[in-house]
Amino acid sequence: MFACLLQYVYTSFLRYWLKWLLRQLTGKCELQRICSGYKPGAARTTKAEYSLQSSKNKILRNALTTVRADLSKCMDQVLQEKNIQPQKDPLFKDNLHDCLLQITGYSQLYVGVEELRKEVFSSDNPDHESMLLKLWDLLMPSVKLESRITKQWGDIGFQGDDPKTDFRGMGLLGLINLVFFSENYTEEARQVLSHANHPKLGYSYAIVGINLTEMAYSLLKSGALKPHFYNTVFGSPELQHFHQLYCYLAYEFDKFWLSEEPESIMLFNEYREKFHQKVQLSLKNPAVCLTLRVEN
Known part of the structure; x- marks a missing residue:
């Protein structure tokens, strides 16, 4: 129960202020730090997924369910919402795009598998x-x-x-x-x-x-x-x-x-x-x- 209380305190209060402090110190938002600080793979994508899920910003949360055809447009919206200048962080857009391909692709994979499971021989x-x-x-x-x-x-x-x-x-x-x-x-x-x-x-x-x-x-x-x-x-x-x-x-x-x-x-x-x-x-x-x- 104590662990649940600590988790609640962190997600409700400390996480916001920690993110704010790190942005002031590094000049980068959490997503930028994740995309530049981790190699491609589960470590990077799972952290990016958690960051988007935890965001209070609807545009960022909706990025998790974006269809592949709209990913480029989604990237532009994220850049605008987070006030990220592409020339200052040229790799961010491509790195986040790669993460979202994996995240949204996983969801679509489940849909495809479920369809086959429901198809009767x-x-x-x-x-x-x-x-x-x-x-x-x-x-x-x-x-x-x-x-x-x-x-x-x-x-x-x-x-x-x-x-x-x-x-x-x-x-x-x-x-x-x-x-x-x-x-x-x-x-x-x-x-x-x-x-x-x-x-x-x-x-x-x-x-x-x-x-x-x-x-x-x-x-x-x-x-x-x-x-x-x-x-x-x-x-x-x-x-x-x-x-x-x-x-x-x-x-x-x-x-x-x-x-x-x-x-x-x-x-x-x-x-x-x-x-x-x-x-x-x-x-x-x-x-x-x-x-x-x-x-x-």
Whole structure:
């Protein structure tokens, strides 16, 4: 409770006067100090985001939701509101522009991911069906699928004879993630599948993959992935960057599961939570970069 009181005092009173004092001493506003004092990445962008969110100025707060096409106009408004002379700080506009590309891009990325999550897999959609069959061909190139509805789907970790029922929670997003991993990291995906089929340490490859999609989605929704994307995407994060993050989770979870050697698949939820906590801890590091690095 005391910590909450201190936070309230700081945000309500001390922060304003500290900013005023530093501007008098340096001749620069808080945003200028952030943009010039930090290298590109999470450290700079998260501080710029907090500064804009905390501002009492509506124009500065609205900058956080500006669409990409209006960013240049937004920059001019910020310069005017903060009375910043471009000739005296020529790098400020470009640096803040880069920060806002990341901030607004993250919000748009969530919108795009949410749309895919809400899209229901449909057997009547030829694109959906083609994607599902592609997943089989990528993972099982030497085994022919006997029919569309078959027990063979269990060989790559689906629960029933028709995989469409397993996509209910994460919609098309779950399938896209599985295919992206298999297509872009084919050897690694097949390696993970072989581990998943281990007689003692095995797990349901596809079901766990969809579960990891849910993990990636929840981390994105909560904002926990901001440091990762701000460090790895120097621009606006796109869907492919989210899929790359999924690949990291799929590969690293497999390594984690094998190293932990669970006694039974019945303990999956327990180890899933341990892995989740491990990822969350990594995301608290300002320099975090959850990029899949394949071991040769």
